[in-house]
Each structure stands twice: as C-alpha cells, then as structure tokens.
Amino acid sequence: MDAFYASVEQHDNPALKGKAIAVGGEHRGVVAAASYEARKFGVRSAMPSKTAKEKCPHLIFVSPRFQRYKEISRKIREIFYEYTDLVEPLSLDEAYLDVTENKKDIESANQIAKEIRQKIFEQTGLTASAGISINKFLAKVASDINKPNGQKTIHPDKVESFLEDLPVEKFYGVGKVTANKMFSLGIYKGKDLKKRSIEDLTRLFGKSGAYYYNVVRGIHHSEVKPHRIQKSVAVERTFFEDLFDDQQVNEKLLSLSEELQNRLQKNNILGRMLTLKIKYKDFSLFTRSITREEYFSSAEQYFTTGKQLWELRPYDKPVRLLGLSLSQLNTEEKKLVSVQLKIPFKEFDDQ
Structure with missing residues (x-):
C-alpha cells in the first residue's frame, strides 16, 4: 500500500488531501507514516516528531487509528484470497503473494497485479503498488520502483542486467550503515557487489555476506509462507514528559505489564524470554533480557522481572520510552505449503 496510514487519514478526511501529514504524536512521539507531500521535505517513518517538524514546519500531525x-487491511487481504491462498502478510500494508497456481487461472502475473490494485482502489479508495518477479527478493525490490500507484515487472531474462545496474542501497536488506560500508569499499552497484567472492563478503559482513552473494545473482529460495510464525509480542510507550525516578518508572512498567498480558491472553500465547527496552532523552538505547525455563504467565511476573531488568540499566538519565517484549513463544510452526515459483510473464508493460 502507498503511504498506508497517511493515505487512510487523507481518504477519511478530505480536508487533509494534498497536504503534508504525519501519523503519530506531535510532541514526544515518532512518525508512524508520512504522506507523499511530507516525504518531499524529508519526513520519513520512524523519524522523531520533533525532527519531522523541523524539516517540514507546516506538517500536520494526525493521531493513529489502528482499528x-x-x-x-482485512478488506485488502480478502481481495488477495480471491486469487491465491499463498499469502504471506508482512504487516497491515504489505504482503507477498505466490500466484503460480491462482484461483482464476490467469496466466499473466502482471494482469493479476493490475486486477488486485484496481479492486483495492474500487473497494477502499486507496492506491497500491506491486512488484512482480521470480522470487520474493526481486518482487520486493520491484515494488518500490514505480511507487506510488504503479507496478514493475522484472522478467526472468532481465534479472541479471537489472541487478547489476541496481544501486546497492536499493537492495532489500541493505540498510544505511551497510550501504555506507559498501561505498567505502567501492561497492556502489550490483555489478560491484558481484565481483566479490562469498568468502570476501562473509568476512566483511558476517552471515549477511552469503545473502548478498546470492541475491545479487537473483538467487533467493525463501518461499511464500501463508502462516507466519509470531516470534515476539511487544508493547512500548513514548512519554510526553521524561521519566526521572523509580516511582514513575514502576507505574509505567505496571501499565505495560498489564497491557502485555491482555494482548497475550487474547491469543493464548506464553513466552520464556522477557526484554526491557529503554530509550533515553538523548535517544541512546538499552535492552536487557531474562530467560526462564518455565513460561511467564502473568502481569505480575512481567512487572517483577521488568523491575529487575530496570536495576541493570547502565545510566541514570531521563527516560523518554519504555517497552516490554516477550519472545521464545509457545507458538508452534505449522507445515507450510511449498510451491516452486514458475510465473509466466506474458505482459511486460509497467504502470
């Protein structure tokens, strides 16, 4: 989806159309989503609201409405399931679809993408973009090329030349820090990355080195997984006023513990590892975890353990954010449907 949260707000409130808006808290929060009008000024998701306002003084903040x-998002997924059951949601606004064998027997993956995007617009008034190719990595990269409201196909015959000419910062999985490291090594495009051996890349980038070695050659074997296994459940809060003392922290930890328990109870989830996240006023971050042999099972246990982790903090600085997350969950992996991707590409036009 194109700037999903922001687009929903502009759709539901026509007075916001064409304006620079950010979904999130204006005073002490972060930007959850920015409209394309705001992005022109450098406003991006996960950016502190204060920074966003400095970049775009006329920015309008809108409180998020996750429900x-x-x-x-549910309406959009219903459209996906009209075409295939092999849908792997990544978030509320993004998903992979394997349409090798689709319910409508449409031979062209490009045509399927066009139909889905048109139905989304007709039923929600929102625009979506799509990437079509032979694996998830290439489809993901392609989906960003003709945004907003477009689609891009990377034909099997064009994969090699496409990747060789692609700037490394456009590779999915290459963040800003990694991109800068690659630049310092003279790696600017896929063709530069391709010259490096797998041993060289592993030495430079650790486990990710093998991933870079493969994807620059168009190799990515990850299947579309219709049942994603939830690995953690987290709650966190950014505070309007900094927290300075233990009493304030304890009050917030208790509230977070109760909220975490409510979320876990709804889905019958238990976990063994509890993690406390602290973000200080200067934006430095601290996390610390405790793992138990038995599952955590109550808000009281989260609260008591959270306080123990708080005592391990390295600094006595003002706190702007606290979070609790539970991992090593009792969710069991389910057998996933495996289908080799052999998508026919009969239409090469991009929109």
Whole structure:
C-alpha cells in the first residue's frame, strides 16, 4: 500500500488531501507514516516528531487509528484470497503473494497485479503498488520502483542486467550503515557487489555476506509462507514528559505489564524470554533480557522481572520510552505449503 496510514487519514478526511501529514504524536512521539507531500521535505517513518517538524514546519500531525487500519487491511487481504491462498502478510500494508497456481487461472502475473490494485482502489479508495518477479527478493525490490500507484515487472531474462545496474542501497536488506560500508569499499552497484567472492563478503559482513552473494545473482529460495510464525509480542510507550525516578518508572512498567498480558491472553500465547527496552532523552538505547525455563504467565511476573531488568540499566538519565517484549513463544510452526515459483510473464508493460 502507498503511504498506508497517511493515505487512510487523507481518504477519511478530505480536508487533509494534498497536504503534508504525519501519523503519530506531535510532541514526544515518532512518525508512524508520512504522506507523499511530507516525504518531499524529508519526513520519513520512524523519524522523531520533533525532527519531522523541523524539516517540514507546516506538517500536520494526525493521531493513529489502528482499528481503522486493521479494518481496511482485512478488506485488502480478502481481495488477495480471491486469487491465491499463498499469502504471506508482512504487516497491515504489505504482503507477498505466490500466484503460480491462482484461483482464476490467469496466466499473466502482471494482469493479476493490475486486477488486485484496481479492486483495492474500487473497494477502499486507496492506491497500491506491486512488484512482480521470480522470487520474493526481486518482487520486493520491484515494488518500490514505480511507487506510488504503479507496478514493475522484472522478467526472468532481465534479472541479471537489472541487478547489476541496481544501486546497492536499493537492495532489500541493505540498510544505511551497510550501504555506507559498501561505498567505502567501492561497492556502489550490483555489478560491484558481484565481483566479490562469498568468502570476501562473509568476512566483511558476517552471515549477511552469503545473502548478498546470492541475491545479487537473483538467487533467493525463501518461499511464500501463508502462516507466519509470531516470534515476539511487544508493547512500548513514548512519554510526553521524561521519566526521572523509580516511582514513575514502576507505574509505567505496571501499565505495560498489564497491557502485555491482555494482548497475550487474547491469543493464548506464553513466552520464556522477557526484554526491557529503554530509550533515553538523548535517544541512546538499552535492552536487557531474562530467560526462564518455565513460561511467564502473568502481569505480575512481567512487572517483577521488568523491575529487575530496570536495576541493570547502565545510566541514570531521563527516560523518554519504555517497552516490554516477550519472545521464545509457545507458538508452534505449522507445515507450510511449498510451491516452486514458475510465473509466466506474458505482459511486460509497467504502470
């Protein structure tokens, strides 16, 4: 979806159309989503609201409405399931679809993408973009090329030349820090990356080195997994006023513990590892975890353990964010459907 949260707000409130808006808290929060009008000024998701306002003084902040976003997301997924059951949601606004064998027997993956995007617009009033190719990595990269409201196909015959000419910062999985490291090594495009041996890349980038070696050659074997296994459940809060003392922290930890328990109870989830996240006023970050042999099972246990982790903090600085997350969950992996991708590419036009 194109700037999903922000687009929903502009759709539901026509007075916001064409304006620079950010979904999130204006005073002490972060930007959850920015409209394309705001992005022109450098406003991006996960950016501190204060920074966003400095970049775009006329930026309008809108409080998030996650129930509304979930409602629309469900409608969009229903459209996906008209074509295939092999849908792997990544978030409320993004998913992979394997349409090798689709329910409508449409031979062209490009045509399927066009139909889905048109149905999304007709039923929600929102635009979507699509990437079509032979694996998830290439489809993901392609989906960003003709945004907003477009699609891009990377034909099997064009994969090699496409990747060789692709700037390394456009490779999915290459973040800003990694990209800068690659630049310092003279790696600017896929063709530069391709010259490096797997041993060289592993030495420079650790386990990710093998991933870079393969994807620059168009190799990515990850299947579309219709049942993603939830690995953690987290709650966190950014505070309007900094927290300075233990009493304030304890009050917030208790509230977070109760919220975490409510979320876990709804889905019958238990976990063994509890992690406390602290973000200080200067944006430095601290996390610390405790793992138990038995599952955590109550808000009281989260609260007591959270306080123990708080005592391990390295600094006595003002706190702007606290978070608790539970991992090593009792969710069991389910057998996944495996289908080799052999998508026919009969139409090469991009929109």
